[in-house]
Amino acid sequence: xxxxxxxxxxxxxxxxxxLTTSDLKETMSVLTPAPHSSVxxxxxxLVNNPHRQAGVALMTMAVALVLFGAVLxxxxxxxxxxxxxxxxxxxxxQARQAEQAINGFAAVYGRAPCPSVRKNGPEDCSGPxxxxxxxxxxxxxxLLFGAPAEQQADVRxxxxxGHGSYDPDPDLAxxxxxxxxxxxxxxxxxxxxxxxxxxxxxxxxxxxxxxxLCGKLRSLxxxxxxxxxxxxxxxxxxxxxxxxxxxxxxxxxxxGAAVLMNVAYAVAVAAPDQARPVPDVNANFSxxxxxxxxxxxxxxxxxxxxxxxxxxxxxxxxxxxxxxxxDNLAVATSWSADAAGLRQGNIDGGKQIMDMGIPIAVGDGAxxxxxxxxxxxxxx
Numbered sequence: 429x430x431x432x433x434x435x436x437x438x439x440x441x442x443x444x445x446x447l448t449t450s451d452l453k454e455t456m457s458v459l460t461p462a463p464h465s466s467v468x469x470x471x472x473x474l475v476n477n478p479h480r481q482a483g484v485a486l487m488t489m490a491v492a493l494v495l496f497g498a499v500l501x502x503x504x505x506x507x508x509x510x511x512x513x514x515x516x517x518x519x520x521x522q523a524r525q526a527e528q529a530i531n532g533f534a535a536v537y538g539r540a541p542c543p544s545v546r547k548n549g550p551e552d553c554s555g556p557x558x559x560x561x562x563x564x565x566x567x568x569x570x571l572l573f574g575a576p577a578e579q580q581a582d583v584r585x586x587x588x589x590g591h592g593s594y595d596p597d598p599d600l601a602x603x604x605x606x607x608x609x610x611x612x613x614x615x616x617x618x619x620x621x622x623x624x625x626x627x628x629x630x631x632x633x634x635x636x637x638x639x640x641l642c643g644k645l646r647s648l649x650x651x652x653x654x655x656x657x658x659x660x661x662x663x664x665x666x667x668x669x670x671x672x673x674x675x676x677x678x679x680x681x682x683x684g685a686a687v688l689m690n691v692a693y694a695v696a697v698a699a700p701d702q703a704r705p706v707p708d709v710n711a712n713f714s715x716x717x718x719x720x721x722x723x724x725x726x727x728x729x730x731x732x733x734x735x736x737x738x739x740x741x742x743x744x745x746x747x748x749x750x751x752x753x754x755d756n757l758a759v760a761t762s763w764s765a766d767a768a769g770l771r772q773g774n775i776d777g778g779k780q781i782m783d784m785g786i787p788i789a790v791g792d793g794a795x796x797x798x799x800x801x802x803x804x805x806x807x808x
Contacts, residue, residue: 519698520697520732522583523695523696523697523732523733523734524734525572526585526734527695527736529571530566530585530693530736531744533565533566533569535638535745536569536638539600539601539641540601540641540692541562541565541566541587541601542562542601543555543557543558543559543585543587544559544560544562544563544564544565544585545559545560547560547563548563549563550565551565553601553602556714557586557588557589557601557673557674558587558674558713558714558715559584559713560584560585562585563583582698583695583696583697584695584697584711584713585693585694585695586691586693586694586695587600588648588673588674588690588693588738589601589602589673589674590670597670597673598644598647598648600644600645600693639747639754642750642751645738645742645745646747646751648692648738649738649742671688671689672716673690673716674690674691674692674693674717675688675691676688676694676717676718676719676733676735677689677719677720679723689737690737690738691738692736692737692741693736693741694733694734695733695734696710696718696731696732697733698730699730699731699732707719710729710731718733719731721733721735
């Protein structure tokens with residue numbers, strides 16, 4: 429019985445083992461795809477493969493750098509093909525900011541600023557009429573600040589500086605007070621209001637005024653009609669001021685000689701490209717002239733030059749209205765003085781009449797008394 433039980437148990441185990449092996453083979457045959465099947469075993473993700481991930485990142489960065497370089501190269505070539513348009517725009521902006529600062533200084537202080545002998549320095553009125561824009565002075569007065577002040581370091585500046593007399597060779601940057609002497613003595617150096625016939629009023633009081641600059645600018649302009657001197661006149665070419673003070677050369681007409689034009693002031697901004705040097709005329713501070721703005725490349729220079737002639741400066745400062753107002757004030761002052769003189773004359777005349785009436789009255793009274801005495805004596 430026991431022997432039979434052992435055999436039965438062994439047969440069952442063998443059958444179970446055989447069944448398990450058969451079932452396992454069948455299961456594997458189902459899970460394993462056939463060679464022609466479209467099912468593929470699952471691959472490992474790139475997340476689990478750092479080497480492949482780094483390679484993809486490097487390729488992406490390389491493509492981006494290539495594209496960026498291509499865009500940068502295309503932009504550079506486009507700028508060069510336009511002759512440096514961005515650079516020219518920056519130069520124009522610097523020149524315009526310098527012009528606005530000079531005009532503002534003149535409106536506040538009644539004179540143009542003196543040039544500086546060094547970059548970013550203060551004005552030096554004892555120096556030459558040509559130098560650097562006085563950035564330090566303009567910045568302290570609030571006319572330049574921040575980035576514009578830093579950008580004006582390389583701006584060259586020329587101003588008309590005569591020997592200091594009012595007419596016909598004025599000093600537009602003279603820092604001394606004007607109208608320091610009495611009118612009519614010949615010592616006045618500034619503008620004097622006048623009546624309509626342009627004659628100065630005798631004994632007009634000395635006044636320091638920013639209109640002195642207007643008068644100086646007016647002296648640099650043609651003045652065919654003194655009674656209309658508030659008008660700005662025509663452009664000045666070779667006179668009445670001296671062209672060796674501050675001027676630019678104008679393009680000569682075909683077959684004609686070069687024309688020199690007086691300027692109240694001029695600024696020149698050099699190109700930042702070292703391959704485009706500053707012209708000698710602008711760089712030499714002992715030469716009191718600037719290159720003409722009408723001489724651009726390729727045949728000319730690369731500096732951006734802005735020129736303000738006396739007429740333009742005169743109009744910018746609204747000198748016409750100021751001079752006309754002072755002339756009207758001078759006429760009113762003259763009439764007031766005349767009226768005061770007439771009033772005083774009337775007072776003096778009445779006083780003289782009163783003084784003449786007293787002796788007459790005394791004489792008449794003495795005559796009456798004399799007749800009374802004579803009559804009394806005859807009655808005796």
